[in-house]
Amino acid sequence: MFSSRSVLFGVGMVAWATTAGANELRETAAMLFGAVPTAVAEVRGEAVTQERVELGRMLFFDPRLSSSHIISCNTCHNVGTGGADNVPTSIGHGWQKGPRNSPTVLNSVFNIAQFWDGRAPDLREQAKGPVQAGVEMASTPERVVATLKSMPGYESAFQEAFPGESDPVTFDNMAIAIEAFETTLITPNSRFDQFLAGSDDALDDQETHGLQVFIDSGCGACHSGSNFGGQDYFPFGVVERPGASMLPLGDKGRFAVTQTADDEYVFRAAPLRNVELTAPYFHSGQAWDLEQAVAIMSTSQLGTELAEDDITAVAAFLRTLTGEQPTIEYPILPPSTIDTPKPEYMGAPQ
């Protein structure tokens, strides 16, 4: 799992302040990370058509996918606040508190799998989870299909998105459409990406130093690929297990998926794109300060006490990973009809 780290430790120590150094750093960074693409044409064998994106946009913002008619995908993956809800763990149906911090939907199509424990192989499978989770949207596939079929506006949108299908309004197609929309929630052209593309001015000296430290210290061993993470699973506490406030003992991470002892307290490395927008950090959502999160990571994952200046520089570098946020027109949703299932569990009377 850590085979690349020894390579990484040998890379650094270049004179990053010179142009030659910047070019060397750029080449190393391009090899380890890479830029965010500006568009996605296809995802896991399904074409990303305009009709599916449009339908997915409606579904993503539609609170009637929840049994209360109050919670939409956007409630916890708010595209206006970094694609997450910016609270420790999400609040769902009946004001229940979810078990983990909501990961950002931005650039999530580039992750190897979804959820903190990777239990969904893709966004299409992921989309079905919260809709059905009792602590989140608390609906069922049957209820969702009945809801969507009750509205002529959705019937026609599904027909256009899935032409030739005799019964296109299905729970699976709902998920495929949401996935198609989510492929548009990508954030290209961050300052880091501009640096990668050749602009020496895109990063200042502190940020360039932070990138160098990020690479030299081994951060990039887990936080690799264009998403700076999201590509593989690692124990939280490779070297030193953090305190129970950051790593609650009851949540054993990927162990719940694989039932393998080696996977206790193993989580998918968090993707770090737009990380400045998505506090609080970790699956527990317990670190509000990016510098604090970097310090905890360096101790628990790398076993090194980074100097204060280096921590500040890494955090400054991480803030250059904020890309252009997606421009989304808020959808006008098809009106409910008399056949639309009514909202359920609407709280106690005042």
Add this chain to the structure above:
Amino acid sequence: MFSSRSVLFGVGMVAWATTAGANELRETAAMLFGAVPTAVAEVRGEAVTQERVELGRMLFFDPRLSSSHIISCNTCHNVGTGGADNVPTSIGHGWQKGPRNSPTVLNSVFNIAQFWDGRAPDLREQAKGPVQAGVEMASTPERVVATLKSMPGYESAFQEAFPGESDPVTFDNMAIAIEAFETTLITPNSRFDQFLAGSDDALDDQETHGLQVFIDSGCGACHSGSNFGGQDYFPFGVVERPGASMLPLGDKGRFAVTQTADDEYVFRAAPLRNVELTAPYFHSGQAWDLEQAVAIMSTSQLGTELAEDDITAVAAFLRTLTGEQPTIEYPILPPSTIDTPKPEYMGAPQ
């Protein structure tokens, strides 16, 4: 309060199927109702500037105006679903159930006052209510100002929206900006408005008949003006008090504002623009079917049992009041900082 009704009863009975009849009906309708304006330049002495609209758009969608960081104005006044939440009564902080059905924000700038009991004279005053209500967003003016001041993006947006003010980030200015944004949430060019503008084809025969019945039966006495309501207060049950399911005895309406016995069970006549999008109906949110709501109104307010065909026709006419829904770009919100007050009361741990 009902002085105009006797006039109204004399108006009808025109031969609406002829062009001459259509013109007469058009003139009567123009006198009683009027079209929705396409823009609002000024509201209660405050200019609607682009900078204020932009700031207001951010605030309207920002869940950090609530103490939980989960609930925004748009949660209960969803611009994608007719400007309301389409549930009987709104769900707020801690999943508490609010006392009344959430009125639509669409065209609300044209109402004489805000809330079902008119307790806020304008949208700027209205905006301050839910932010502070314990059952809704459960914040305080101090907390809101501290939240907004913690984010440089809001500091600069307030400076641009309120130029020349030395301390522009105030609770009052928040409300003025939200009001400015809400003046853009108007829905011109409904089929009824097209009819008013001279298009005989805009309404079909049933809808034209429905308009005639609406006028002849006296519906327009309370549901008057360009919003078809929202202009004055009337008892729910002018003639016959509806059952407690529709009119819960504990909610005495405007009595709570005026402490006048005459105002018991008095409410602002609901504005009917876009009514097909805003079920369930009445302040209690207990009627899901537009035809049912029309039937209840005819019995309780007019003391007439409208024929089934007439009820259907009135409902068909009311569906012609759906205008062009506002096109809104979902705002990218300023990121929270380490100084932003943390979300509070985030539910019980799982």
